[in-house]
Amino acid sequence: MHGLGELEAAVMDVLWRAAEPRKVRDVLDRLDRSLAYTTVMTVLDNLHRKQWVERELHGKAYLYRPTLTREEAAARALREVLAASGDPHAVLMHFVASGSDEETDILRSALRRKRVRRT
CATH class of the missing domain: 1.10.1220 (Arc Repressor Mutant)
Structure with a gap:
């Protein structure tokens, strides 16, 4: 997707395919790559800063959802x-x-x- 890096686009793909908001661990588990949890967390934080996703604190973890289809x-x-x-x-x-x-x-x-x- 224009304006997104390769990993950001892969993370957005996971979120777009999801029927409900996802935690970092959920996104990591659905990516077809071997990545560190903190890498996916950083990507989601960057996507939040860029306003591609919104997040809501649920217990001790954030749930992420796309802001656009x-x-x-x-x-x-x-x-x-x-x-x-x-x-x-x-x-x-x-x-x-x-x-x-x-x-x-x-x-x-x-x-x-x-x-x-x-x-």
Whole structure:
């Protein structure tokens, strides 16, 4: 995910897949890597500081949950790419031109819904 390091993205993936908030140990146990508990704790603390996760003290441990859905985070990343491109119009035109028929239909539908909400 744009704006996240590799380990941060892996931790966010664990949280996005979870049905409920997770403790550091839960996240560590679900990662496909051999890491120290303190490493995962530091990553979660950094994600909290960056406002990717919120935490709530539960007993002696924090429970972590994402502040955005995976889809909302992806949309934010796309917005940042457009803003950094220098020419959002050209980027969008290239993006649309490279899209599949299904993706084009999804974009058309979303634009129609947006217009209806504005009126």
